[in-house]
Structure formats: structure tokens, C-alpha cells
Amino acid sequence: MDKSQLLERVIELVVDITGEDEVGEELDIDLFEEEILDSMAAIELLLAIEDAFGVSIAPTELEREEMNTINKIVARIAERL
């Protein structure tokens, strides 16, 4: 899977969990500050990432600021693929 496929898939997951269709418009906005993700949704996202990429990230492994934007989420997955 190349970087752009990964990005596309992550956007799909975030859209699915948050219902915010336009979330792919800006890849560096803070999803928590913008009330797009809350702590429950963040955990749903980690579970969805595990299903989609086989990458398991425990919620205690990452602090909020390590996964608060689309680009950072992509980077965290890429590190583990």
C-alpha cells in the first residue's frame, strides 16, 4: 500500500466514525480541538485501524497530540506497517 492509498483509507475511516464527510479537506487541523474526534471516537478509530491495516495501537501507547490530525494518524500507521 502506498502513501496515498493509506491516506485515502484513513480518511474513509475517520469519515465513517465521525460522520464528517469533508474531513479530508484539511489534513493538519486538530481533530480534537475541532470537536470532530472525542476520546470515545478516538478509541473506535484505533479499533478500526487494527481491522483495516492489522496494526494494533493500544490507547495508552499514544498521547492525544500524537494522533490529533489526519497526517499524524497516517504517520503512526506507516511507522508500524
Added chain:
Amino acid sequence: MSKSKLVDAIDQIALAYPEKPVFINSSGETMSYGELRSRSNALAWYLHDLQTLAPKAPVLLYGHKSPSMLVCMFACAKSGHPYAPIDTVYPSARIADIAAQLEATLIVDTTQEHNLDWQQVAPLAEVLDKSRLVKVCNQDGTKDGDGLSGLAPDDTFYILFTSGSTGTPKGVEITSECVDGFSRWMLEVYRFADSGQRVWFNRTPYSFDVSITDIVCGTVLGDTSFAFEGAADESLAQAFDALSHAGITDWVSTPSYVDQCLADPSFNEQLLPQLKRMLVAGETLRPQTVRLVKERFPKLTVYNGYGPTESTDLVTLCEISDEMLAEDRALPIGYPKTGSDLVVLNPDTLEPCPVGTSGELFVIGDTVARGYWKRPDLTEVAFGACPQEISRGRRSYRTGDEVTLGEDGLFYFHGRLDLQIKLHGFRIELGDVESALATTSEVRSVCVLPVYRDGSISRLCACVIPNNPDAKRGLALTRTIKAEARSILPSYMIPSSFKYFDEFPLNSNGKVDRKALSQQIGAQ
């Protein structure tokens, strides 16, 4: 003097065991029973002598989980003042609204940071800030509590503000008798639990009534409460670290918070070897959650509780047994507490429903609130609806919750009969969110809908008709609206997603057809 039995009991514990810790938090702050007693006495005398504070006038307490909050609560009770606890999650406009409703003349700001401009939020109130508070509480030679006015059974102990359907928070007035009725029941439940040192996890912010469970249980039983302050609230890794050091024996939280913790495999018996009991309340408890909890903590006893803020936190409780989990159906919310009658009535005819038939729950008894602060109209609707022949002169509350009383004597919760919802344990009136969003400049019309995942509400979606039909509809517009909403709504009330419409589907009454709109956005 008339006294709250709860306050009296805690003073007795303080005299017998002054060194025993009553409160510790993850920032390392600790307070003993003796300190709680002397500090609350000193503050109570200060409040008593304060010229600007009229007798029985409410005091607004602002802060999160510092020991001072507990001191202030007990000082208010000792000096005969109700307190209204406001957590730091609230935005300034909402606090201003609450301060105005209370006509608050005194605000105690227990935060270190002083982020709020009280001049603007509550221009008429005097503010007692943290540094002065500490001075008042720690002065030498304070008299004891005898001679203070205290609270009569029918005086208001606290006022909790909860989401109101028209966008104005409403204050639930809980009397001293209510608090004592609730403590009495909790003593019955926990008295025989075990005799060892208990440490309660005080998770819920004081603005939400689940916190009364830890305040009451953590104190009246002579136990210790542990709370998060600072980073542990945001970071699960730090939360786990703090919890394992605190030696928690008794857990109280919403099921959502338990689900969050369970998502991490390290949340297990090794992390919390002392944990004995877990009480969850505030929203529907799913069997999957309890099964997983029991897998991770095989020796743990799990209780499910239920109750509206209007009847002092909890009115039902039961242990979730393995048999309940074996049956593939909804978990019960529990047996009624002693001192309360729970009746199920047909919401239209107000006739009693037979066992096994669903209807609206009415709570009658000693923990039902006096009503809504200075809102006789709302009070009449909710607290005056129960037929006299059923309530027989006792206070009653119409919950708006649809329940069934089972053949097994247990109550089962089905959902709401109106537009109030629970999102991750937060009680939200959808009308409250709609009113707030409607005041923002880009919104002409708005309908807020809950979105379900696996049978429970996972988030909110705002369906918006923009003020400017030509406005570009997308994330930028959504961000503009959210930025404006943030000054009026706490973040848990801001919908995660926004969808834009030119018009809404209407039903035959000409009202927005919420069901059709839900289907359009795929929310069901």
C-alpha cells in the same frame, strides 16, 4: 441548630480519625478528615459573617477536582447555603447564564489558573479566589461548627444545573433530606461490603450527579476518595498510572469510560489488584462491557445503577450476576432504593402499567428534588404530574424514561420519551444544542440528531440550513459554526459532524420530521 446528617456524620469521623485521608488526587494533593472538618468550619464562619451573602443564598463553586471543592461544599452546608458546582468544562457564556439565574452574590473560584474573567461572567458577584480561600480555611483558632445555622431537612443542599430543552440550563434543587435519604441507602448497600480500607475512584466532574455517589460514599463510610486532576483526565496512560498508584478499591463511572479503559489490554487485574467493586450509571450498560470487565477482573463485583439528577443520583441498583449475562437480553437497571417507590404509568392516561408492560417511570419518595430553581413552570410539569392517589402527598418526579418492571422485581430501561439523550453518560437536551447553534451567525435553521452505532448513541450530527444559501458548504463553514458554538456550549454538546440542507423534510404538523431526516443522514 439543624444539621445535615451527612455533614454531622463526617464531623464525627473527623473527631475519631482526624489523620485519615478523605481525599487524594493525581496531582498529589491530599486532605485528611480533620483538615476537611477544620477548613470547612473556618470557611463556614467566613460565609456566616459575610455581609454581602444573604442567609440561604446560593454560592457558585467553580473548579474541578481539588480538595477545596469538597471543603466548600461542606462549608456551605454548615453555614446554611446551597452550593452550585460548576466544572471547568463549561464555557463562560453558560456559566454567566447560571450565575444570573442564581443571582449569585458569591463565587468561589477554586482553580489555580483563574482563566475566567469574572468581571464579565458575573459582574455583580464577589469572587473568593484560591489564594484567599486557602487563607480563610487555614486561619488559626477557628471555632468549631456548633453555633452555625446549618441546613434544615427541607433546605436546599445543592443545585445542579442540567441541560434544558430550550437552551437555558435548569437548576435541580436537592434538599438536605434528599442527601440524607441517599446516604442512608448507600450505607445499607456498602456497610457490609468489607471492613478494609476503601478508596473510591471519583471520576465524574462535580457538575454531574454521578459524582454524588463518590462524595457521599467516599465520606460517610469513612473512606478515601481519589480523583484525577490535570493530565490524567486527558491521557489514558497517565490515568492508568495514577489509578494503579492510588490503590482503588471502588470504581464509579459511566459505562462509556469503562469501555474506553477496556480498549487497552493493560486495563486488568494486574493494573488494579485492589479493585473489588465497580458501580456504573448514567447510561445504558451493555452486556459486552460487563463480560469483558469480568474477563479482565474475574473477582470483581459489578453494579448497575440508574437515576435522574432530579432524584439525587441513583434510585435503582443491582449486582450484575453471571445469570443475567448468560441470557441474551438487556441488563436490568436494578431494584428500587429503600425510601423510594418507583411506579410505571401509561404516559398518556397516567394509569398504572401492569408488571411486564412498558410505561413511563415516576419516582416517589425521600430523595426527589424540591424542583427546578426559580422555574415553577418547569417544576409543575415534572414534579406535579403524578396523580395524587399514587403519590399520596409525597414528592414525585416524572422521569420521561420508558421502563418495564419485570416479573423478577427488577427494572429495565428502554429509552427516552422525548428529545433528551445520553451521550457517553452526558445528559443532553437536543433542543439545548439546537437553540445554541441557532444563535450562531451562519445558521438559519438546525436540527440535531443522535447517531447510533451498535445500538447506542455514538455521536451527534447537526443538520443545518445555512443563513446564506450561497455559502460554500464544507469543513470551513462547519469550523466557523463550531468556533462560535464553543463559547456557548461545552465541547461534549458540540456535534461531531455537520450536514447541510436547503430544506428539511416536514411531517403533517409542519414540524421537522426527525425520523425522515435521521434516515436521510443514515443515523439509525
